[in-house]
Amino acid sequence: MRVLVTGAYGFIGAHIVATLVAAGHEVVCAVRGARVDSRFPGVTAVACDMARDLRSEDWLPRLDRIDAVVNAAGILRENGASTFVAIHEQAPLALFLACQQRGIRRVIQVSALGDPADGEFVASKHRGDAALAALDLDWLVLRPSLVYSARGSYGGTSLLRALSALPGAVPLPQGGGQHVQPVAAEDVGAAVAAALERPACTRQIIELVGPEVMSLRDYLAAWRRWLGFGRLRVWSVPLGWARLVAALGDRFGDGPLCRTMMRMLERGNTGAADASTRLRDELGVAPRPLLRALGEAPSQVQDRWHARLYFGLPMLRLLMALLWIASGVVGWTATTDEVSVLTIDGPLSGHAALVLARLTGGTDLLLGVLCLLRWRLRRVLAAMLVMLAGYTLGIGLLWPAQWLAPFGGLAKNLPLLAALALLLVTEERR
Known part of the structure; x- marks a missing residue:
């Protein structure tokens, strides 16, 4: 038939x-x-x-x-x-x-x-x-x-x-x-x-x-x-x-x-x-x-992974969304003096760095909210991954000292990149 x-x-x-x-x-x-x-x-x-x-x-x-x-x-x-x-x-x-x-x-x-x-x-x-x-x-x-x-x-x-x-x-x-x-x-x-x-x-x-x-x-x-x-x-x-x-x-x-x-x-x-x-x-x-x-x-082991990740992945997505929202709020509320501290020995002036902080903060805030709402999530996660990679590469090249900043600095972005990649590849529902 x-x-x-x-x-x-x-x-x-x-x-x-x-x-x-x-x-x-x-x-x-x-x-x-x-x-x-x-x-x-x-x-x-x-x-x-x-x-x-x-x-x-x-x-x-x-x-x-x-x-x-x-x-x-x-x-x-x-x-x-x-x-x-x-x-x-x-x-x-x-x-x-x-x-x-x-x-x-x-x-x-x-x-x-x-x-x-x-x-x-x-x-x-x-x-x-x-x-x-x-x-x-x-x-x-x-x-x-x-x-x-x-x-x-x-x-x-x-x-x-x-x-x-x-x-x-x-x-x-x-x-x-x-x-x-x-x-x-x-x-x-x-x-x-x-x-x-x-x-x-x-x-x-x-x-x-x-x-x-x-x-x-x-x-x-x-x-x-x-x-x-x-x-x-x-x-x-x-x-x-x-x-x-x-x-x-x-x-x-x-x-x-x-x-x-x-x-x-x-x-x-x-x-x-x-x-x-x-x-x-x-x-x-x-x-x-x-x-x-x-x-x-x-x-098989994949069955155990799937069962245990079922609740873990949404929690990871929620935490990522909150982190991006917090990053956006920080970018929008930072003062010129606070940003200037981060630009010592860097190529940008304090004012230019503040403008950049506002722009990237607004983008972070938008992506965080969209991630929280699951709006076109694959595209949002991909954008977050690209932006974080851009942050890491750009700041790492322009301000190499940030790699050695207290509490990890840019090094903390590396596991975040891996976590975003994990969310992206596991987002498929069927």
């Missing part, structure tokens, strides 16, 4: 693409900018923008010679034009209507397991499911629970893996007694591939869950053992505190820590009692237990 996959480069979408390619299907990835991902050599890509392609006419040209469509696009947080309504409802409906116009019968929707009362993430997904169900198509809706992979992570799975790797006691709401029913991303891909091969399985909603219901505490303990960090020690956090942290994550963060995820966890992210049996009967797929999936892919 020639299959169009939206959200193809996301965590779940990439596993679906890999499974379909391995099964011999020709995959067309509908992604922003038509970028061909080097992870999938030979795969075709077409341009789309789920935030703006809201009419069926936008999708019709992308459906040439397509036999089936898999919609795996989704967002956990809204950002500008990328709203839940656009990404989960309007754009998918436009795509589904285009399929109907083109006579493409088989449409598979990768949705989300949960209760619409948990938040707009789930509610909008389910409204998209209902819109698809109203069309004359051979549709199938798959609703995965907590999706994980031993070969990588993203979003909430990265957060949980990082929690399991925390030194000391791990803070969990009410001791981590909430229930989850995790399913491997590879098994989600297998379910989509099986759905394409079973056209008779149609016009129904199937919950994609693992074979076992476990507590959040046991889930994290399994990951901690897999990472090689020993026994999990839990610090039971009152539910009110956990809700407050989730609310702060909603307000100030941009990751998976939010009230929607907290409500889903409180309610329990599990399927119906017969979900595993139904999945096996309808699609012939039997997801693996967590311990088996982890045992088939032993952890």
Whole structure:
């Protein structure tokens, strides 16, 4: 089959693409900018923008010679034009209507397991499911629970893996007694591939869950053992505190820590009692237990690095932003006499040095604020790296004595350059 996959480069979408390619299907990835991902050599890509392609006419040209469509696009947080309504409802409906116009019968929707009362993430997904169900198509809706992979992570799975790797006691709401029913991303891909091969399985909603219901505490303990960090020690956090942290994550963060995820966890992210049996009967797929999936892919040192750096890198970015802001404030408040002390035996006059301090201080302040706000962070970090290298090189050549100044002087810039380079190369989210 020639299959169009939206959200193809996301965590779940990439596993679906890999499974379909391995099964011999020709995959067309509908992604922003038509970028061909080097992870999938030979795969075709077409341009789309789920935030703006809201009419069926936008999708019709992308459906040439397509036999089936898999919609795996989704967002956990809204950002500008990328709203839940656009990404989960309007754009998918436009795509589904285009399929109907083109006579493409088989449409598979990768949705989300949960209760619409948990938040707009789930509610909008389910409204998209209902819109698809109203069309004359051979549709199938798959609703995965907590999706994980031993070969990588993203979003909430990265957060949980990082929690399991925390030194000391791990803070969990009410001791981590909430229930989850995790399913491997590879098994989600297998379910989509099986759905394409079973056209008779149609016009129904199937919950994609693992074979076992476990507590959040046991889930994290399994990951901690897999990472090689020993026994999990839990610090039971009152539910009110956990809700407050989730609310702060909603307000100030941009990751998976939010009230929607907290409500889903409180309610329990599990399927119906017969979900595993139904999945096996309808699609012939039997997801693996967590311990088996982890045992088939032993952890490596890179897994431990990623888990431990998950919280460390944001802290490093915050400290860098505050340092640049402080440097900017110092540059703007420095007096001529203070600057003149630094220009002894240098080529600049006190006045010229003060002007330079004001200019560089203003730039530092701007970059520090932008870094704090995560605005186009890769470009901001690159600018900070270039400026710091320029400071170090320029001052080191014009005022060599600064290398020997008390408390390290310019020498302190060297580890800062390394820290900025680390932030820059680890900023990629996928």
